[in-house]
Amino acid sequence: MLQQLQNIGKRGVLAMESIGRATLLLWHSVFWGGPGSAGFADLLKQIYAVGIRSLIIIVVAGFFVGMVLGLQGYNILVDFGSAAALGTMVSLTLLRELGPVVTALLFAGRAGSALTAEIGLMKATEQLSAMEMMGVDPLKRVITPRLWAGIISMPILALLFSTVGIWGGAFVAIDMLGIDDGAYWGNMQSAVEFYDDVIKGVIKSIVFGIVVTWIAVCQGYDSVPTSEGIGKATTQTVVISSLAVLGLDFVLTAVMLGGV
Amino acid sequence: MRMRFIELSVGAFMVLGIIALVLMAFRVSGLSLQDNGDTYTVKARFENLGGLTERAKVSMAGVTIGRVSKIYLDHEWYAAVVEMEINKSMSTISVDSSAAILTAGLLGEKYIGISVGAEDDNLKHGDWIEDTQSAIVLEELIGRFLFSKAEE
Numbered sequence A: 001m002l003q004q005l006q007n008i009g010k011r012g013v014l015a016m017e018s019i020g021r022a023t024l025l026l027w028h029s030v031f032w033g034g035p036g037s038a039g040f041a042d043l044l045k046q047i048y049a050v051g052i053r054s055l056i057i058i059v060v061a062g063f064f065v066g067m068v069l070g071l072q073g074y075n076i077l078v079d080f081g082s083a084a085a086l087g088t089m090v091s092l093t094l095l096r097e098l099g100p101v102v103t104a105l106l107f108a109g110r111a112g113s114a115l116t117a118e119i120g121l122m123k124a125t126e127q128l129s130a131m132e133m134m135g136v137d138p139l140k141r142v143i144t145p146r147l148w149a150g151i152i153s154m155p156i157l158a159l160l161f162s163t164v165g166i167w168g169g170a171f172v173a174i175d176m177l178g179i180d181d182g183a184y185w186g187n188m189q190s191a192v193e194f195y196d197d198v199i200k201g202v203i204k205s206i207v208f209g210i211v212v213t214w215i216a217v218c219q220g221y222d223s224v225p226t227s228e229g230i231g232k233a234t235t236q237t238v239v240i241s242s243l244a245v246l247g248l249d250f251v252l253t254a255v256m257l258g259g260v
Numbered sequence B: 001m002r003m004r005f006i007e008l009s010v011g012a013f014m015v016l017g018i019i020a021l022v023l024m025a026f027r028v029s030g031l032s033l034q035d036n037g038d039t040y041t042v043k044a045r046f047e048n049l050g051g052l053t054e055r056a057k058v059s060m061a062g063v064t065i066g067r068v069s070k071i072y073l074d075h076e077w078y079a080a081v082v083e084m085e086i087n088k089s090m091s092t093i094s095v096d097s098s099a100a101i102l103t104a105g106l107l108g109e110k111y112i113g114i115s116v117g118a119e120d121d122n123l124k125h126g127d128w129i130e131d132t133q134s135a136i137v138l139e140e141l142i143g144r145f146l147f148s149k150a151e152e
Helices: A001-031 A040-050 A052-080 A082-126 A129-132 A138-176 A181-191 A193-221 A226-258 B001-028 B138-151
Strands: B040-048 B057-060 B062-073 B079-087 B098-103 B110-115 B131-133
Touching: A001 A138, A001 A193, A001 A226, A001 B079, A040 A082, A040 A138, A040 B001, A052 A082, A052 A138, A052 B001, A082 A138, A082 A181, A082 A193, A082 A226, A129 A138, A138 A181, A138 A193, A138 B138, A181 B001, A193 A226, A193 B001, B040 B062, B040 B098, B040 B131, B079 B110, B079 B131
Parallel strands: B057 B110, B098 B131
Antiparallel strands: B040 B079, B057 B062, B062 B079, B098 B110
16 A cells, blocks of 8 residues: 555656656757757758658648548538638648648657657667767757747648648639638638737747757657667657647647637 | 767757748738738728628628727727728728628628728728628517518
8 A cells, every 4th residue: 555655656756757857858858959050051951861751641641631621621511502611621620720730740750750760779879978978968959940840840841731631622623622712711711810820820830849859859858778678668759649649639729819 | 970870850840830831821821921910900990890800801892801890889889880991001991981891601701801992092990980780680670570571
């Protein structure tokens, strides 16, 4: 009985410790050093690794999600005789919810896991300790450019996801289902507000970018430096960041839309 | 050479992001650059707005000429006051024009339709449109219909 209580306490203390370490890490690497503090070339390399390498999966996924939304939405709306509202439905769904959220989930799987594995391996092969020995701050040298790359790439990827999705929906609606293209775009334009829908979606995706890369980087930095530990940390990254994204999405939506 | 490729592709990536944002702004949300700045405000009193909201369209003959900028309650008249921003290019609306709250389609959004009058003087900034027609509230219509049926 006492033993169990002690175990719970121990877990709580450990969890608090790791949250504290993660916050310090975020603080030191993001707010302390700007995007270019580790050299501009490093940042570019990381944007290439994190953002551009994820581009294909994002674009393909976005196109198919848009097409499916078009098809499903058509079948529902046509019963109410309002198939012309399809453009509105597709664009609002993508801009407000699916764009930021699905991009963040794919991003966690594609880029987050790679980040964790990379940093974990750096730790396991003692590259991080070697840097410290040479008087190079591994936080600034390794963590900062990766975090910033994630924060910069994520909104761009989410925007591209939504754009491609809306055009995917347009392809299904206009070319395959024969909805009037003036109705598709016109209804969309009168329903979508630039600030309320587009900008709020971008804000969401920036927050998701911070959260996903932060979790990925922390998991890597905190991982047990063995092959098993790195594998576990990589899995943890995907699990924790997916849950965090879905949970935060509700909170952000509630705050932005109000009413809760 | 490799660094050059990375720089180029990151540049292209950034440009792609900006293009997506611009597409979102103009193609998807229908933002237009010239709509703010050169407008003038006209006010009108309505008995019942019936679901008219701020930023609703103000149209004449089906063409959008402005937007509803502000809605508030007049405490003396107990009527709703609607302030509309009309584009400067539409500066020749005569003073005896009438404003009506209309519905786009059967269940669509509410907008204000303006029909032009015959006077030579035009509405200026801050003027009132006197001749207004409230929104048609479906419940009232049904109520009136039932009442007249019961009288028969």
